[in-house]
Amino acid sequence: MAGSNSALVTKLVVIVAGMFAFGFALVPLYDVFCDITGINGKTNTTAAVFNAAEVDESRTVTVEFITRTHTGMPWEFRAQTKRVKVHPGELNMVEFYVRNPASRDMVAQAIPSVSPGQAALYLNKTECFCFNSQPLVAGGESLMPMRFYVDPQLPDDITYFTVQYTLFDVTSKGADDKQTNNNPFLTTFAQN
């Protein structure tokens, strides 16, 4: 009955090491899974290219924009257009107003989230302030544009979706293009 203890222990330790690695591998796997399925409401993080496809005049989709600032973030942040009716395939532009009431220069990062999450796959942004972090001098204000089109492939049952932007204070992390990658390791170490 007796096999080799050391051989079995080695195998089990390999499983343990593998599962520890798997815990970290869940991080990129999670992002990839959500990217493919679009179930997390995450939108594209780099500019999409608008190819003037056919505009589907027969459908109208209402897109609502809501904004909030993360706890402790003093900026004023609001959508100039609260709600817009669009036809799938046409290019639209909306603007967002920000003001930094603090007495110091700050950097903000906007994070989008789409609800219902399935709509995120069909929201294509050709220009967005959320692609980069946004610096603003003390007391400064700005209008930030966002251009998007809705993919005509949008499932028929989605007639209304909401895009929420949350503004985070990333002053301490510096103005960098953290949205160009999603890897938390790279975003941390890229600044050094």
Add this chain to the structure above:
Amino acid sequence: MSKATEIISPEHGAADPHDTHDGHHDHHAPSGIMRWVLTTNHKDIGTLYLWFAFIMFLVGGAMAMVIRAELFQPGLQIVEPNFFNQMTTVHGLIMVFGAVMPAFTGLANWLVPMMIGAPDMALPRMNNWSFWILPFAFTILLASLFVEGGGPAFGWTFYAPLSTTYSGDSTALFVFSVHIMGISSIMGAINVIVTIVNMRAPGMTWMKMPLFVWTWLITAFLLIAVMPVLAGAVTMVLTDKFFGTSFFDAAGGGDPVMFQHIFWFFGHPEVYIMILPAFGIISQIVPTFARKPLFGYASMVYATASIALLSFIVWAHHMFTTGMPVAAEMFFMFATMLISVPTGVKVFNWVATMWRGSMTFEVPMLFALAFIVLFTIGGLSGLMLAITPVDFQYHDTYFVVAHFHYVLVTGAIFSIMAAVYYWIPKWTGRMFDVTLAKWHFWCSLISVNVLFFPMHFVGLAGMPRRIPDYALQFADFNKWISLGGFAFGLSQLIFLVVMIKACRKQGEPVSDRVWEGAEGLEWEIPSPAPYHTFETPPVVK
């Protein structure tokens, strides 16, 4: 199972009565405290684990008393909300990692070698380590309560951003203590697997192994699969909080919901880690006192394995309200409900074992019967929670608290008490104080239901968990719950007295078999079990 018990034991009958004293063989063994610090004997280490678990059970229980004292009346009267949060958090951590898991590991240490006819655990020095790092882990965790800003206050589930953004500096202590607990559990699990795979006595084939051994083997595999993921999760919390990473920080490209996915990928198998050995214990005790072999031995083994496999694909039922797509909610709902099939197989098998058996109601059997009834209540409330639409109402209410306390207190803890009462006469050679033990049982049984059953009602009515205050309409029920809690806490002091008396070897000497219907290798050796057993392997026919 009956086949496994035709045994030729070289120990039996041959033992010199003087041999039965602890340490007799170890003429050079250190004495006093160093005996316990340096021991590599599976019985010593089992005892250490069990006493450690009991002390932690009392410490975690004292924290529960603080929680129930604060909730005795609406309003804030005894503790600050931040301290209340520390109590709920550390109570959970201590009970899960300090009481239930070490108690099961202690039982595995005592029983697995004796049940499979092995002289000791396969890796005795590692066994010593896996126990002795535990007191350090819990010293660190408990010490964190006394540092500036207090201990962990984010719930035992340490959801980000509570643990990453809004926590105190003691989070580092929490993370390191969880690391040490994880290392201890992993070493214990590796030891159990190697022992069971390599050290079974000749003739002890897989399908002759006692169910306690089977359930522990499967539990050990769950442990080595998910404890490393927990270690990864706490490490990510540590680096997010102190080293500027953004695993769970949306501003840096991370995602706080991902924390819940990683945590519950560990967390759901973890709840089966805390209940599968209990299934094994009940499957040993019920046949003894029904005087019938276990009904459906093979189906019990397969049911245990099925539960373990299914436990990996149900984690998101803890997160129905995070905004998952309907398809995912449907998947996790049905996968969760599927687990009730193998669990039902087990419950029906225990009932069928008792059917037309010659039942008697000794203390271990009383706890086992209470387990079967009350664990099933916990299982049924779990089934209610599995239904996605109603979970939206039940989520984060006292209904959830009622559910997991039924499966963990009247499930896991009752099974541990049943196990201790069942095997302690074999360990000490003396019968415990049966009168006091019955008092312990009946006081616990009544008070535990006064404690946890009304939680179903206040939960359904909307009382949220982890809040130090509540709306006035919950006042009457909470008073009852607190009274039940105090009574249950006091009842455990009876258990403490019974255990101290038993360990001082007060009581009538018992026979080798102890219980009339007991079957298995551990009942073939003398009582008390000699310090070294099965140095020559028995032959199992």
